[in-house]
Amino acid sequence: MNHTRPDRTINGLVLTFLLALAVLLSPPAFSATVVGVVSERSAAEMAAGAERFLAANPDHRVVLRTPEQLAALDNQALDELVAGADALLLAAVFGDQVGRLGQAVRDQAAARSFPILAVNGDRALSRLSRLEDRAVLDGLDASSLNDLMKAPEPGTDLKAHRAALRQQFPQRALWLDGRALYQGRTPQHLDGLLRWLLVQAGHDLAVPELPPRALIRYYRNGEAVEDAGDLALQPGPVVTLLDLDSGDRPGDRALLDATCAALGARDIQCLAILSRWGGASLEAVRTLDSAVGPATLSGIISLQDFTVGGGEGRRQVTEALTQLDVPVIKGLRLASRTVNQWQLSVDGIPADKVHYKLAMPELQGVSQPMVLATAEPEVIDELTGVALTLTQPVADRVAAVADRLKRWQVLQAKDNADKRVAIIYYNHPPGRQNIGADNLDVPASLYEMLTWLKAEGYDTGPLPDSPKALSDLIQQRGVSLPDDPRALREMAGHVASMDSDTYRRYLETLPAVVRQEMAHGPLGYLHERLEQARGLGEKELATGLLNRGIRDLRHLIEHVQHPNRKNALARLDEYEALWQRRLNEGGHKDELAAGRNALADTGIPGLNGWGEAPGKSMVVDDRLIFPGLRFGNIFIGPQPPRGWEVDEELLHANTTFPPTHQYVGFYYWLRDHYKADALVYVGRHSTREFLPRRRAGLTGDDYPDLLGGDLPLIYPYIVDGVGEGIQTKRRALGVMISHLTPPLAATELYDDLLELRQLVETWESANEPDSLTRERALDMLREKIRILDIGEDLEREIANEMGLAVEDVSVDKLSPELLVHEAGHYVTDMQEHFMPLGLHVFGRDWSADMIDTMLDSMAGKAGTPKAEWRKHLAASPAAERRSFLAALDGRFVPPGQGNDPLRTPEVLPTGRNFHALSDDLIPTRVAWSLATELAEEAMADKSKQPGESDALVLWASDTVRDEGVMIAFGMKLLGISPVWNSRGIVKGLQRLPAGAEAETPVRRNVVFTTSGLFRDLYESQLEWLDLASRYALAGAANTIETEHPKLAEALEQALSVLPADMRERGDESLSTNGVAARWVADTRVLMAAGASARDAGSRAAHRVFGTAPGAYGAGVNRLATRTGAWQDRSQLGEAYRRRMGHVYGKGSQGEPAHQAFDRQLQTVNHTYLGRASHLYGLLDNDDGFDFQGGLSNAVEHLRGEPPQNRVLQYADPKNPRVDSLERALQVELRARNLNPQWLAPLMEHGYAGARTMGSDFLDNLWGWQITSPQVLRSSVWDEVNEVYFQDRHGLGLDEFLAEGHNVHVKTHMQAIALLAAKRGFWEADVFTRRNLARDFAGNIIDHGLPGSGHTRPDHPLMDWVADQLEPQQREAFESARRGGSVAYPLGAAANGN
Secondary structure (H helix, E strand, C coil), X not given: CCCCCCCCCCCHHHHHHHHHHHHHHCCCCCCCEEEEEECCCCHHHHHHHHHHHHHHCCCCEEEEECHHHHHCCXXXXXXXXHHCCCEEEEECCCCCCHHHHHHHHHHHHHHCCCCEEEECCCHHHHCCCEECCEECXXXXXXXXXXXXXXXXXXXXXHHHHHHHHHHHCHHHHHHHHHHHHHHHCCHHHHHHHHHHHHHHCCCCCCCCCCXXXXXXXXXXXXXXXXXXXXXXXXXXXXXXXXXXXXXXXXXXXXXXXXXXXHHHCCCCEEEEEEECCCHHHHHHHHCHHHHCCCEEEEEEEECCCCCCCHHHHHHHHHHHHHHHCCCEEEEEEEEEEEHHHHHCCCCCCCHHHHHHHHHHHHCCCCEEEEEEEEECCCEECCCCCCEECCEEECHHHXXXXXXXXXXXXXXXXXXHHHCCEEEEECCCCCCCCCCCECCECHHHHHHHHHHHHHHCCCCCCCCCCCHHHHHHHHHHHXXXXXXXXXXXXXXXXXXXXXXXXXXXHHHCCCCHHHHHHHHHHHHHHHHHHHHHHHHCCCHHHHHHHHHHHHHHHHHHHHCCCCXXXXXXXXXXXXXXXXXXXXXXXXCCHHHHHHHHHHHHCCCCCCCCCCCCCCCCCCEEXXXXXXXXXXXXXXXXXXXXXXXXXXXXXXXXXXXXXXXXXXXXXHHHHHHHHCCCCEEEEECCCCCHHHCCCCCCCCCCCCHHHHHHCCCCEEEEEECCCHHHHHHHHHHCCEEEEEECXXXXXXXXXXXXXXXXXXXXXXXXXXXXXXXXXXXXXXXXXXHHHHHHCCHHHHHHHHHHHHCCCHHHCCHHHCCHHHHHHXXXXXXXXXXXXXXXXXXXXXXXXXXXXXXXXXXXXXXXXCCCCCHHHHHHHHHHHHHXXXXXXXXXXXXXCCEEECCCCCCCHHHCXXXXXXXXXXXXXXXXXXXXXXXXXXXHHHHCCCCCCCCCEEEEEECHHHHHHHCCHHHHHHHHHHCXXXXXXXXXXXXXXXXXXXXXXXXXXXXXXXXXXXXXXXXHHHHHHHHHHHHHHHHHHHCCHHHHHHXXXXXXXXXXXXXXXXXXXXXXXXXXXXXXXXXXXXXXXXXXXXXXXXXXXXHHHHHHCCCEEECCCCCCCCCHHXXXXXXXXXXXXXXXXXXXXXXXCEEEECCEEEEECHHHHHHHHCCEEEEEEEECCCCCCCCCCCHHHHHHHXXXXXXXXXXXXXXXXXXXXXXXXXXXXXXXXXXXXXXHHHHHHCCHHHHHHHHCCCHHHHHHHHHXXXXXXXHHHHHCHHHCCHHHHHHHHHHHHCXXXXXXXXXXXXXXXXXHHHHHHHHHHHHHHHCCCCCCCHHHHHHHHHHHHHHHHHHCCCCCHHHCCCCHHHHHHHCCCCHHHHHHHHHHXXXXXXXXXXXXXXXXX
């Protein structure tokens, strides 16, 4: 600035005045600025410290920002913020801003000297600390850094501890002084910290000597004390809130006070422990029992995120919680959302909070997560500019957690004889043929449970004599029969029920949005949710809800064949316009109600709900019917049906549907009429945890929360079913008790397969190449291949491997060497499969043979079982019993891993509350290595063509098992690699070089399809995959701008969500970069159709799709069980596309994007599904055909031909491979489901074994048949008929299926086989078909309808069967199908209600 000499004529007084004014208007020479980036949780404390500092030092400035505020800054603004710092504080900073913040700090540190203190945050930031113009943490290896940062042991003199560290690390003494001030956390300490920082910057300020704050304090009645003896607790139950040492600061203390008040109102004392992170929290838990003095600890609410005790203390804390032996509930402070935002959200807990608020606490058995406090509207602190997000308790959730803890305390205190327990088992889809659970003998398990309860003093009354006798009673009164009206009516007078008036009164107490959704479906839900949002003054949220809801409804209407479709679309437009006016202007309430009714009256399927109470599902004479049995104070009954039988048209809708009135009424009856003290669910899995709405952190209008209320849920669950189990923990607040799989054994060959192996060995062992032995073996081998009908499978595999057309390969013309090799490989694949032998009975000890079989499988061919494996395996059933009974006593169920026991022996012993891998570790380096190997094999597939796309199926359970192999596989196809930090956490992405000479020759265009479960557990992974796709697109950005300059704006929009470190633009050609080629083609089409450049660029970049938020399943599995709901296979693909066409990724939360989904599917020629379990395959559950089968069907009907479907087999990580779907299905079918080795042990389980053959095999074979008929030949059904209905193996299987209740399974299985014949999949001869039809009809005449969707009285199959019967049998069949059969007399029973 240039200054001119003042004019000599200016009066001296004037000059003096001007100089004084200049001084006043200019910053003082000694003023300085402290810039701090502090965690959202620390912001209020730092602001309080800054206020105290600035009051005493008004000439200085303090500028504070949170990482969330940094995210809103561009890089220039961030650089300017750091450049303005005379001293810089980085406190407790983690997350996605670490990278760019670190770069800005490094740039400034390289340009000038200023003090930087980074503490309690990401270690990459801590290492940037600079004091006295040097990097004070340089030279420290990871171990030394751990020693420096390790928290003091509880009880340690803190001053002495700091002095010892200063002596051990003299070069870091200043850093330790600064950290000590920050960790004091009081306004005085943080004022001192700001003073200290400016002293380091050269300013002369006094820094007070302050005592450190105690590591552990106890808070009660508004005061914190250091001595637990001052708590004045009395004898009686007490609950402890476990919080961090900052828990009594402004904005957090209110939750402690509110929770303790709610508990006190329920006669439970309460205190909070405020402890420093790490060792102090460990000590607080270890000493808790003694700290509560004369009181009795009855429960804990953990308010700490991540893991209590930190990484070093995690296991010790878990052991201490196990010793305390009380339930530990996860309390959630949701500081990122206001109460309105939370209540109106689609997810409950934001995706980026799941891993540290839910997944990591689950490692310690901390579960039943409940939101207890939400953010107040954000306030910007006037002095510092920091965003303050204080939290306030949510009153109804605080009351709910208090009620829940009271329930657990009652279980601890109540005599067993007085406890009332409701045990619920799986009966979905409903019917007599399907009472069971995944790999569990449910009748036998129920019988075991009842026996244990009786022995423990529970009032069970007289019990049946055996599991079979119990099964008889269940078939009489414990089965849902919505498809058999007569049998339901006969049952109604002998089971619990509720009159419609009582139910309606209860219904009126439920949230309005629930009432409207149940009666009026998705239209009623949208209408009431919008009214709620408007009433809360949340116009922006309401507008988002309106846009999402209308788009979903429009897609539903546009894709249904209905005479009123045009009228409905017009009504929908009017309804949307009215809502926009109401949100902008107010009013229009009556017009909107009329508009909603007019739209509903168009009759479009899926717009309406179940109607007014009591509805039609499981209703007799205006009463809701609740099947089940009473044994004293113990109730056992089926989970209610979902209601599809009421209106099968709903199965074609793309919307979610609420439970029926009967479903809701059943849980009301359990809670308020039966007055259960606890719920028990038996086996994988219930339908409650898959009801619509938020993924976790549920509100009072989420169905899983609303139905269960405060009832403790205890849930025996298969140890290899972790994905679905985690859903139960988070949505139904279940306490899991893992149970064993059945023993798994290596596959034994049989019949023609054994002979095939012998012929291969004979040919290979012949000494002379041209010997007659070889020639004869070769001829017999070809004949055996013909008998087994596997010639086409072998030809297809050889064609794929050699890059030939299938028609150019013939078994008859193959060289002997190649034919023998492929035949040998075929049977070897089978022998490498493991199969379950029978079913597990919960809590029943295994025989020595069962243990030996399992251990041999765990060890593998060349291995030796470890002694601890035997010990843990043998102890597992007893651990299951103990945990079951302990949970019913209100005790703690210790945590443990869940996974395939063969892959992960650490899951043993069972009987534990299993957990999953935290998603910030996914994919792991091991998963990446395995995925790379699989991707290389997949890319070598000669059938791949330029311009085609790959589609992947992502599942949660396999992600738990394999640590993210499918995620890594997709990234590898894109040419993108994860970047891990030293702790194995995925911190970013790296774009691998692509091109002819590179490791990645081409970037494939990859479409990711996700299950609803994967979305809920791993939504952050969907963001990574979206970023990976766009990062791959950026690899050709320069080429696109050069060759297609009109797309520049669209490209900028597509790449706009990428973080700065992923925006590097590349020069790859479109022939190399398949993502870019696809994006260019789609963007040009969209722009030509009138879309704006920005809109087109955004929509063309979508690659990650799934069901709508709160929806589960692709919908194809439901249609497979309700074959009367569709006639043409194309309807399956249409249903799949409707349900799965919602986009996810960075900035996308499941918005409807069906056109974008269809565009991507049109280019798909390869689909991939991963298999990581030795227990589960493609035919023992419906997920495979629901997702990959549905995907294949959708592609087929969009392109005109099915894609090449592939299965990645890596249950054995040492032998990964890529199979065709045809090969995988055929091998599994013959290795397991047609194998006497599998069938015989199931027969030993009676009805439960028969049910497994039907529901866990044939139902799923049918699903693959209808979705992907190209992979199954007619001969498959010949073999099913021969093995199951003609007893080809001589096991007596035909007679077994005709015994007792097994006949319902047989009738159901026959219906499936007959459907295969009716629809042309099975080319059965007339004689076979008629015999099967007559036996099927005879079973219904003699035993009644099984109650399945294929055998409902009005099913078209029934008419087709009737046409094939002789007149006399036809008459009896018609009578039986219309009226049912009185197979189960319901007179005076020993088990009345």
